[in-house]
Amino acid sequence: MQLKLAIIGCGTKATQYIQTWISRDDIVISAIMDPNDKAMANVCQIAAGANKTAPLCFDSWETLLRDQCAALDAVYICTPHASHAAQALLALELGLDVLLEKPMVTTVAEAEALVAAQETSGKTLVVAYQGGLSPLVNELKDAIANQTYGPLVSINAAIWEDWADKYQGHWKQVPAISGGGFMFDTGAHMMNTVSKITSQPFSRISAMMQNLGFPVDVVTTVSGELSDGTLFNLHACGRAIRCVSRIECYFPTAIVRICAWGRWMEIEDAQGNVVRKDQEAANNLMNVFMQTRLGEITNPSDVRQGLRMAQLWDAVKLSASQHGAPVTL
Structure with a gap:
C-alpha cells in the first residue's frame, strides 16, 4: 500500500529526505x-x-491541507x-x-493542545527526532532498563556545530x-535522546546560557538529575567546527557512546575493546513512521514525549534567566 504524502516546508532538511523518499515505490509525494x-x-x-x-504545488499550507486532505494519508x-x-x-x-519535525512546539501550551488534538482525533503524530526513532537508541534504552552493563552511573552529553555564523540572519x-537558539535547535536532539535512553x-x-553577541543562545550548559537520582550534564556549543554529538553513558562494566541522532553507537568494555554499530537515518525515519501509523509498533516519539521536551525547555530557560538557580520539573 502506498503512503500518499504531503510535505509542508521544502527547505534543506526536507529536501534531503525527499531525495531519499522520492524513489520509494511505497511513497507518493502528492503535494508540497x-x-x-x-x-x-x-x-x-x-x-x-x-x-x-511532480507533486502539486501550493503557496498556502492551509489551502493544501483543506483541499487535499481527502486524497492524502499523511503530512x-x-x-x-x-x-x-x-x-x-x-x-x-x-x-x-x-510526521512533525523537531522540536514539536515552542511552548508547553502548544504541546498540551497537540496532546489533546491527537487523543481526540486518534491519528498518529510522530515527532521526527532521528534519535528517538533510531534502533540503536532503543537498544541502549533497553540495555539501561535491563542493567545489561550494570546500573547506569551517570551521563555526559555534548553537541556542537558551526551554527552561530552559519545561520546568522536566518x-x-x-x-x-x-x-530559542542552538540548544533548542540542534541541541534538542541531544536533550531528547538523553530523555529517551x-x-x-x-x-x-x-542551566547557564551565553548568546556571544547573537540574538539567541549559542552556548548552553545544563546539569541536573533524573527522577531516579542519576546525574547528567548536557553541553551545547553552537560556535564550533562541523556538527557532531557524543553522549557517554557510564556503567560499572562499560562505557557506551552514542550520537544524538542514533546514527552510531560504541560499546567499550573494561579491557578497552570497542564494538561499533551504525544505523542509516533517512529511510529509518520514514519506516518507523509508517510502521507506527499502521499499528505495527508503539509510537517511539509521540506527543507526550514532545510535551516533556517542552517542559524541559521551559525549565532550562527559567534556570538560565536566574543565573543557574536550580529548577524542579
Whole structure:
C-alpha cells in the first residue's frame, strides 16, 4: 500500500529526505508547499530525475491541507518551529497522520493542545527526532532498563556545530520564530535522546546560557538529575567546527557512546575493546513512521514525549534567566 504524502516546508532538511523518499515505490509525494517557489521547483526537478510525477504545488499550507486532505494519508511538516503547532493541529483535525519535525512546539501550551488534538482525533503524530526513532537508541534504552552493563552511573552529553555564523540572519536566530537558539535547535536532539535512553523524567536542573553577541543562545550548559537520582550534564556549543554529538553513558562494566541522532553507537568494555554499530537515518525515519501509523509498533516519539521536551525547555530557560538557580520539573 502506498503512503500518499504531503510535505509542508521544502527547505534543506526536507529536501534531503525527499531525495531519499522520492524513489520509494511505497511513497507518493502528492503535494508540497513552501513560500519559496524555487524550493518547490527544486522538488519537482528531483521528482523528474526519479521519473516520478511532480507533486502539486501550493503557496498556502492551509489551502493544501483543506483541499487535499481527502486524497492524502499523511503530512510531513518541516517548517520554522513556531509554525508547527498550528499546522499539526489542522492536519489532525482533518484526519491526517503527521510526521512533525523537531522540536514539536515552542511552548508547553502548544504541546498540551497537540496532546489533546491527537487523543481526540486518534491519528498518529510522530515527532521526527532521528534519535528517538533510531534502533540503536532503543537498544541502549533497553540495555539501561535491563542493567545489561550494570546500573547506569551517570551521563555526559555534548553537541556542537558551526551554527552561530552559519545561520546568522536566518529564521533560526529570530526568537519569535525559532523559540530559542542552538540548544533548542540542534541541541534538542541531544536533550531528547538523553530523555529517551534513560526512560526517566528530568527531576531538577541548573542551566547557564551565553548568546556571544547573537540574538539567541549559542552556548548552553545544563546539569541536573533524573527522577531516579542519576546525574547528567548536557553541553551545547553552537560556535564550533562541523556538527557532531557524543553522549557517554557510564556503567560499572562499560562505557557506551552514542550520537544524538542514533546514527552510531560504541560499546567499550573494561579491557578497552570497542564494538561499533551504525544505523542509516533517512529511510529509518520514514519506516518507523509508517510502521507506527499502521499499528505495527508503539509510537517511539509521540506527543507526550514532545510535551516533556517542552517542559524541559521551559525549565532550562527559567534556570538560565536566574543565573543557574536550580529548577524542579
